[in-house]
Amino acid sequence: MSDRKEFRDLATPERAHEVADGLDIDPGAETVPLDGARGRVLDERIDATLDVPGFDRASMDGYALRAEDTFDADEASPVTLSLAGAVHAGERPAVSVDPGTAVEVSTGAVMPDGADAVVIVERTTATDDGVEIRTAVTPGQNVMLSGADIAAGTRALGPGTRLTPSEIGLLSALGVDEVPVRAKPTVGILSTGDELVRPGEPLQSQAGEIYDVNSYTIATAVAEAGGAPELYPHVGDDYEAMERLLRRAATECDLVLSSGSTSASAVDVIYSVVESQGTLLLHGTAIKPGKPMLIGELGDAAYVGLPGYPVSALTIFRTFVAPQIRDAAGLPEPATATVTGEMAVRERCEEGRRRLLAAGLVENGDGDLLVYPVDKGSGATTSLVDADGTVTVPADTAFLDAGESVTVELFSPDVRPPSVLCAGDSDPVASQLLDGLDEPRFLPVGTREALRRLRDGIPDVVVAAGPTGASSDAVELGGWTREWGLVVPAGNPDGIEGVPSLVDDDGSMVNLATGFGLRTSFDAHLDALADERDIARSELTDDISGYDLTTTGGESPARAVSDGDADAGLGLRATATALGLGFVSLGRQRVRVLTTADRRDKPAVERLAGAIDEVDLSEFPGFD
């Protein structure tokens, strides 16, 4: 048993790759039926055991005959042969061809004995005496000889061949109905941590429960890499239960992954089990994210412990685990799994650790690929869908410069850059417009931050709500106005009549963060009221309970009211109507959909502009 201290120093990324590459997760071979073999990889060579076709086969509709009987025939002087009978596809010939005779054959028919060629029907005429042949043919013409397609004994497909429809077709021709293929490595996924709950089960948020993100994410990534994921029942941080489950998974799987918890105690439990009952090969790497990665062996199974944060777990899985699964399944590295683009902005990096930078993609107006960092803290699950892949930054790199060319390893070969990258304020009309586009991406960062990013050249489109500073670069695609105010409980039981009620009465509110359109309009409204009362705005806001309780979700204040957590919340009439709540109007604000000159001609921006012109605002209460 290795001494635990040995692992105190973080392993280099190269060493981590070496250890991961050395894991044995070979699942061996299995036999699968041909109709379930798509995408699988042959484990051994398949030789033809029969001739295809298995008989000399007429390859056209016409007449089977002896070629030498036609040598003098042409259009001007046809030769007449007597008709000896007919053979159709799928029939055993009951006739043979003697000199001076012919037999009618259909495509695919067995050539009758004595015949060595076929004259196509178009060059013949049936007569009372038999059949008139108007062309000469050579021996073998319009006949596919037995074995001419594939001869018995021929090497048909080699080991390692991936089975696409074409190979399935060849195997069908050989009569093969089951094939020896590389088995899929069985990958057990253990979810640990007292706080995790499987999706679909009830969640007690106030007890700190959260849904288990990593189990299904990693299971899906395992399947994508060609493995067979096996989800084990959730256990908490209990040592005995975890030990039993790990041992069971190690006997049932080629590879065991643990993933899910960020809690130190769960990690400690797994660490102890692997260290005491198996072999710990690596503990920690100088990679961000991924520092806590564990690699070991437990019984006959390999073991990898993934970091807890979803983007980190998926990144480490892709980098260290997916290649092993693909290799064990016999699959090649996907050809489309990397793309090259240029950094949209400068990004600083922490020196000393290799960084796998989560990155999003966007095409600029010229169709060039721009790469921008996605960093909300690795704990954010939205980073999963806002990032398209990762950029590997060497440990000695202090920054990636704007315009620098970088390679992005995509999270999946299915990843495409979004048709349009939008950022800004949440708005129900904007959401509906996005629904009409193919694979758009929307970053709900609020108006101010979105406009900043637009100036950096990242998003294609910004949904800007409320009064915004003039931006000379922006091109307006269109817009609408929306009624905003205070969302209150149904029936407005506290009789809130506007901002004075909030200032002068006891009620509490929930606000939105600065930079969001409703907040900007709200603050402007407060400024006007302060002017009216000839006081500073802070004198008003100090008296509004919850003014500093800010959220970034457009509906969050209204939902706090709905949940009984506040007496009022900043929001839209449309939101109040949708949630069945009361509403006190404070005004109307403009929502503008902005782009830049160079992105204006992107097809999805063009479609968005068209959709804005046609949207039916009457569906949205308070919009016009």
Place this chain on the structure above:
Amino acid sequence: MSDRKEFRDLATPERAHEVADGLDIDPGAETVPLDGARGRVLDERIDATLDVPGFDRASMDGYALRAEDTFDADEASPVTLSLAGAVHAGERPAVSVDPGTAVEVSTGAVMPDGADAVVIVERTTATDDGVEIRTAVTPGQNVMLSGADIAAGTRALGPGTRLTPSEIGLLSALGVDEVPVRAKPTVGILSTGDELVRPGEPLQSQAGEIYDVNSYTIATAVAEAGGAPELYPHVGDDYEAMERLLRRAATECDLVLSSGSTSASAVDVIYSVVESQGTLLLHGTAIKPGKPMLIGELGDAAYVGLPGYPVSALTIFRTFVAPQIRDAAGLPEPATATVTGEMAVRERCEEGRRRLLAAGLVENGDGDLLVYPVDKGSGATTSLVDADGTVTVPADTAFLDAGESVTVELFSPDVRPPSVLCAGDSDPVASQLLDGLDEPRFLPVGTREALRRLRDGIPDVVVAAGPTGASSDAVELGGWTREWGLVVPAGNPDGIEGVPSLVDDDGSMVNLATGFGLRTSFDAHLDALADERDIARSELTDDISGYDLTTTGGESPARAVSDGDADAGLGLRATATALGLGFVSLGRQRVRVLTTADRRDKPAVERLAGAIDEVDLSEFPGFD
């Protein structure tokens, strides 16, 4: 009902696309469990129905406290707070934070009431009095507020989103365990023709039976395009049975394909059923292959009749049917489904019909992609695996010139150019060497034809057997010699002692075609015997029964002997040994593995050269 005559004129390809695009095979939506949703496409928008996280969450291990209590703290003058308790991930806090106190928290823990920030454990020291804080934090630091990742009411994923591991992760975070996705269109596949037998069932070749290639090929292609294939039991050409099956399939499927038979009678039956009971929309197109394509409607299902030859069927499926299935399933056109290369040789085309030319791919020494036509007659199933895709040639194009840039539509996104393209004679050592390479391709065309293609710049490697003309361009990678002669029944019952027995006795033989190495050596042997007897070679060969009965499969003559169809066959000692037959040696011949200077450095050619040096010839009887 349309008059059948209307369809006598072939429809233009544009019209055929228009009719195919107009088919309705929309399968609607279905709900699938999250763990079965990989690769599926959302049918509707998913909004978040809960906040993620659902509580203010510590995002680091450390101490939850009031930020204002730390404002004066730094390394030089730490602040000591009393310890009020601890909260771990997955626990409901039992304590709260009053001024001057702190609570130990682990990552993921619920923030206790009263706390607004976390100081990370590394900047603290536990003391007897509580905890020493050595840094100042701001409110909100190291805390993820409720809803900060995803706020309830936010648009999370739009309709049309393809579900990769990342989206599965986001849905998990929202607690979603089943998702509304586009259903897979159900595609019924009918196999017709009296001659077809399902793979795995016994085959009666002499009754003209062949294995059904198209059913599994098309079923696999349907699955690849995102459809759910449904194979119907095979029926022959009986009108009543076909009518019942077509009607049943039309009620059970969104789309019905018939495919499999080349027999005119089966096509006629289907034509009649669709014409009399449904609507025939198109019959025949000016496309090669694909002239016999049928498109129609039968009940609520769409119907497409594919050509019978396998490459033709797959080509027409890809061109006209797969896009409809992908569209119905909500899937995008695969991004990697086309590649651009240059024609390796000139190819003549028949004017007047658009041609979908089956093409193979090979990389030259510079990594450029060369495209060569694969044309063995569409009936050959080996063309399925020898071709990588199709080149669309307009109807008014007379030829594609060598060096001309063309676009190849790949048969499947999984298609890759072979690592090495080989051609030549079949040889058991060569087969084993190929088994050691990743995805090689071998064309068993014989030595002479392979050397011709090498001069045209197509294959990377030629397996040349027997005496061959000198080729100044060729570079030899290595070789071996093999013993050849006459394969005879076990125990050599006819006492065949060599060629004189064949000439002078009654026995029959099976020969190989000219251009194959064994044939070249055999003819040289005959020349020597003729010289010895001072006669013309033809005087010998006229007396050898079966000398003109030639095959192209290296083992075919030996297998004819094994099957009792001949008394002797040209072949290798190794083949005789493998099949348990007798052998009369006629000599030894050299097998040389050749490449060209510009392909010598391709990685797979390099590996092949290394493998030749290391091959153990003692495994192969008669080889050294």
